[in-house]
Amino acid sequence: MANTERAPLEDISNATLGHVPEAKAARTARGVGEHLTPGGPRITAGALDALFINGGTIAIGGGKARSLGGRVRLRVERWTLREALNSSHVLAAEAGQAALVASAHGSQTVELSGRNMDCAALSLMHAVGQVAVVVPPAVITQLRCGRLELRSAARTWQDTVMLSTHNAEALLADLRAVVSSGVYPSTGPMQALACPPLPSPAVPLCAASALPIITHELELNKPQVSFLIGENGSRIEYIKVASSAVVKVLPIKNKLQNCELKNPASVRQSLAITGDLYAVARALASIQAFLDLYQVNAKHKF
Numbered sequence: 001m002a003n004t005e006r007a008p009l010e011d012i013s014n015a016t017l018g019h020v021p022e023a024k025a026a027r028t029a030r031g032v033g034e035h036l037t038p039g040g041p042r043i044t045a046g047a048l049d050a051l052f053i054n055g056g057t058i059a060i061g062g063g064k065a066r067s068l069g070g071r072v073r074l075r076v077e078r079w080t081l082r083e084a085l086n087s088s089h090v091l092a093a094e095a096g097q098a099a100l101v102a103s104a105h106g107s108q109t110v111e112l113s114g115r116n117m118d119c120a121a122l123s124l125m126h127a128v129g130q131v132a133v134v135v136p137p138a139v140i141t142q143l144r145c146g147r148l149e150l151r152s153a154a155r156t157w158q159d160t161v162m163l164s165t166h167n168a169e170a171l172l173a174d175l176r177a178v179v180s181s182g183v184y185p186s187t188g189p190m191q192a193l194a195c196p197p198l199p200s201p202a203v204p205l206c207a208a209s210a211l212p213i214i215t216h217e218l219e220l221n222k223p224q225v226s227f228l229i230g231e232n233g234s235r236i237e238y239i240k241v242a243s244s245a246v247v248k249v250l251p252i253k254n255k256l257q258n259c260e261l262k263n264p265a266s267v268r269q270s271l272a273i274t275g276d277l278y279a280v281a282r283a284l285a286s287i288q289a290f291l292d293l294y295q296v297n298a299k300h301k302f
Contacts, residue, residue, distance in 0.1 A: 045082045051104040052078070060124065061099030064260035065116035066172060073134040074100075074112040075160065081110050084127035100124075117172060123213035125165040133175065148181050149248035150174040187204035202235035211276035218287065219249075222267040225249060228287060229295045235290060 043058055051058065085251050098114065099121040105111040114121070125131060140156050142148035151170040155162040161178070178184060198278075220228070229236050229249065240247050250270040260267050273283045 019180040045085045059098035059120040060100040065099045078108050094099040122168045143156040199261040218271045222264045225269045239286045245279035245283040248272045287297045
């Protein structure tokens with residue numbers, strides 16, 4: 001038999017997307033954090049479960065990668081990713097060559113972050129079927145206003161955009177469109193943006209000066225004062241509350257004579273109203289209103 005020269009094996013980065021046959025040596029499960037060559041074992045569901053038990057990260061990919069133009073954060077349901085790992089061949093990455101880094105986010109979600117996508121990462125995305133891209137609120141607003149167009153049918157949910165991953169080229173184009181939207185932070189959507197300092201006031205502020213406290217005396221006859229006091233002091237208490245002033249009934253200085261007792265309208269009595277200018281004015285307005293009511297009722301029965 002003539003010796004025929006075999007063609008060199010193609011790099012995995014040039015392979016078509018979809019299911020890649022798994023080598024027999026790739027069936028051995030490795031722990032989290034091991035550095036494996038692109039031709040080494042696949043990432044197993046057991047390694048994924050270890051993320052939620054022991055923490056740490058898993059490096060995915062390692063082949064020839066395609067840049068996304070910035071760092072993206074993708075979230076996938078834990079059990080969906082677990083089924084994808086069981087049904088597809090996903091390689092771990094060598095040190096410093098990972099396309100995506102997987103970590104646990106909560107108890108039921110896996111977060112994949114990175115700046116590149118290689119064949120292994122795209123194969124995993126194809127097996128998952130749907131991925132949530134973490135974006136800032138400004139990107140959500142652009143999508144809803146039609147200022148940002150994506151090739152895939154996108155759905156927004158809270159701080160994420162749900163994208164279909166069945167078409168690798170459409171997924172790459174959509175991720176690049178999100179990163180280059182102009183409102184996407186270069187280091188990731190969760191970067192804290194510094195607020196600009198508040199401008200200093202143009203006019204210096206000064207404390208308002210308090211109004212002076214004054215006392216105004218009002219002289220009335222005894223029936224009018226008795227009416228203003230009211231039953232059990234109800235009317236004068238209302239005047240105090242409505243005006244926020246201090247209203248006091250001053251005692252009569254001289255002892256009443258018999259003629260004054262027979263004619264109470266001849267007896268003069270004073271009220272002292274204390275407070276600032278506005279409080280005294282409100283008290284005088286309330287007193288005048290009650291006196292008008294007193295004059296209207298000829299029999300003075302209240």
